[in-house]
Amino acid sequence: MAILLSTKLNAMEAWRDALLAEDPGLDIRMFPDAGDPADIEAAVVWTAHDLMELRRYPNLKLMVSMGAGVDHLTRPPGPPPGVPVARLKDARLTSGMAEFVLLNVMRFHRQDLEYRAQQAARIWNELPAPDTTKRRIGILGLGELGSAAARTLLPLGFPVMGWTRNPRQVEGVETFHGADGLDAMLRRTDILVCLLPLTPDTRGVVNARTLGLLPRGAFLINAARGGHVVDADLLAALDSGQVAGAALDVFEPEPLPTDHPYWGHPKVLVWPHAASITIPSSAAPQVVENLRRAREGRPLINLVDFTAGY
CATH class of the missing domain: 3.40.50.720 (NAD(P)-binding Rossmann-like Domain)
Incomplete structure (x- = not known):
């Protein structure tokens, strides 16, 4: 052969x-x-x-x-x-993705964007301590990668939720499914993690409507596919303060064009499709x-x- x-x-x-x-x-x-x-x-x-x-x-x-x-x-x-x-x-591909999710959950949870901005401005200011038990994580997709990310976050005390198209159970995770379940989870999600497969049904799932359901000041992590996110809607949500920050590893198209607003946006962290290689x-x-x-x-x-x- x-x-x-x-x-x-x-x-x-x-x-x-x-x-x-x-x-x-x-x-x-x-x-x-x-x-x-x-x-x-x-x-x-x-x-x-x-x-x-x-x-x-x-x-x-x-x-x-x-x-x-x-x-x-x-x-x-x-x-x-x-x-x-x-x-x-x-297994290594799966653990690498869980590491990426953990890295960015902790960056957002521990106010790293704010502290880096203070560093750039040479400001010495202690921010209020965050409470892990009150930082609710919502994961879109509980397949191999989403389930591994959930299992990585649970021992740290984060309340972890997960959404799938059809009912699915993951130990320790509060699960939701279907259109109504998606809306219910988003309303309680402080950090949204997208690890869905890209299908006609999931294309554009992160849009003005779904971002608007999140509590004001929520964060987004997308390590699935760029097609899941409507870029114009995310940029508008970032600029309005509805979304406080985004860690993005995937884009449409790739490579991300050099003139794209994500590159210079103060609330966006960009990776070159390298979350898990x-x-x-x-x-x-x-x-x-x-x-x-x-x-x-x-x-x-x-x-x-x-x-x-x-």
Whole structure:
């Protein structure tokens, strides 16, 4: 089985080495040097790859996405018809996202934006101490990443809530679902964390209406996809004081244009889609397991359900 590997140039060799360390017998071709297209039976790819290009490989039996999100694979033309697609559920990827959420929850909770502004102005002023038990966290999405973020925050004493499309239970988390549940959670949320998959139903979920339901002075953390946020609505909420600050790791488009207002906004923290980056050595065993299953005709793990969008 020849495997086509396609990702950012600076990560290609790390992925190749990690996959070969797991199975030295793999025949890995690094895009664009695929050799005979008929040789390629699996493709391990990220957003750098042109999905139309994959139609050149007549014997393709499996695609593996190098991340948890798969919205980039749903864009036209999409994966080749009939080719199963698997995504990653990697412990290091999950823990990295929980770290990012914790980092920014604590920055907002411990008034870091205010203290940095005071530092810039050379002001020595002690702000009132925040109470962890009164800082309510609302998480949009309680999948692998959202549940891990919740479990990281709970031991610190934060009241944690979570919203999902359908009913779901997570120990220690007050859960909500459906349209009415979303509104109910937002009204009680001091820090809103978006970790939803991007689907037609969740696109633009952070908008003027939903931001307006938050208690005045709430914060936003978005580490899901840029398409979840209506930028103009968030900027208006920041400027009015309805939202006190936002930590944003994802945007639409990416890279974030250099003239975008987020770059210079005093209440916005910007990351370059780096909240949690897949570590090849950690993810390689899962990828190789799926390659073996495809070769042997066994059921694949972590298959994408494109009807659900994840």
